[in-house]
Amino acid sequence: MPPITIPLLDNIVRPGETVLDVGCGGTPYHRATALVDFTLDGDAAREFAATAYREELPGVPFHLACAEDLPFPDGAFDWCVCRFALTLMEDPVKACDEMSRVARKHYIEFPSATRELLANTPGAKWLGKRDGDALVFLRKTEQPFWTAPWEFCGIRFHSDAAGMERSVREALALLEWAGDARVVLIGEGRIEARVG
Numbered sequence: 001m002p003p004i005t006i007p008l009l010d011n012i013v014r015p016g017e018t019v020l021d022v023g024c025g026g027t028p029y030h031r032a033t034a035l036v037d038f039t040l041d042g043d044a045a046r047e048f049a050a051t052a053y054r055e056e057l058p059g060v061p062f063h064l065a066c067a068e069d070l071p072f073p074d075g076a077f078d079w080c081v082c083r084f085a086l087t088l089m090e091d092p093v094k095a096c097d098e099m100s101r102v103a104r105k106h107y108i109e110f111p112s113a114t115r116e117l118l119a120n121t122p123g124a125k126w127l128g129k130r131d132g133d134a135l136v137f138l139r140k141t142e143q144p145f146w147t148a149p150w151e152f153c154g155i156r157f158h159s160d161a162a163g164m165e166r167s168v169r170e171a172l173a174l175l176e177w178a179g180d181a182r183v184v185l186i187g188e189g190r191i192e193a194r195v196g
Contacts, residue, residue: 003030003056009081009107012186017078020103022067022095023085028057032081035062036070067095070102077103086110087126092137096193108135108185115181116140130183134192 004027013019013031021032028035035057054062065071067082068091080103086092087110099106111119113127126137185191 003028003032005030006081006083006107008184008186009079013079018076019079019081020070020072020077020099022070022080022082022099023088025085027083028060029081029083030057032057032060034072034077035060036065036067037062038064038066068098070098072102074101075104079103079105079107081107083107083109084111086135087116087121087124087128087137087140090125092126092128092135093193093195096135096191100190105188106186106191108183108191110183112181112183113138128183130185133185133187134194135183135185136194136196138196 006029009029010031018033019029019031020034020036021029022036024032024035024037063071067085067089080099082095082099086095086108089095096108099108110128111121111124113129116124116127124140127140128135128137130136
């Protein structure tokens with residue numbers, strides 16, 4: 001996949017600033033100067049990712065590393081970008097500490113708890129929200145919270161697979177429209193995060 005743009009971030013990252021993209025997956029930020037991800041399995045996957053990143057972002061180094069233990073010195077970057085990866089990590093609080101350690105400023109984005117409860121993203125371990133300028137995480141259960149047909153904002157949820165898929169798509173569209181689909185935190189200094 002090609003690198004993505006983040007218009008809000010594009011407007012505040014100054015030319016020449018260094019940007020670490022943590023948990024870049026297949027959609028790295030187009031102005032990243034370094035990439036980190038840990039979800040790749042096996043030599044073939046690592047080689048594919050490294051090749052893909054070299055083609056899409058030539059000269060940008062890719063590091064196979066865990067966000068909870070970043071292989072960079074203190075203050076190595078101006079910015080740390082982490083999009084849709086914190087809720088997949090084993091310890092998002094530790095990851096926030098590490099991102100704070102290696103970068104002066106941060107752009108953090110992840111699905112709202114409401115969106116995650118509806119979408120039930122495979123591999124997501126946490127629900128998250130903002131509490132002022134802090135991030136708060138709650139361990140997610142493996143099972144979706146619905147077990148029978150129910151209605152929310154005029155959308156009827158069904159327990160059969162096809163009906164549920166349609167209902168979830170409609171609910172996610174409603175969340176996007178209402179502006180409640182994502183949590184975004186942009187700041188400078190330490191990223192305050194806790195489990196609670």
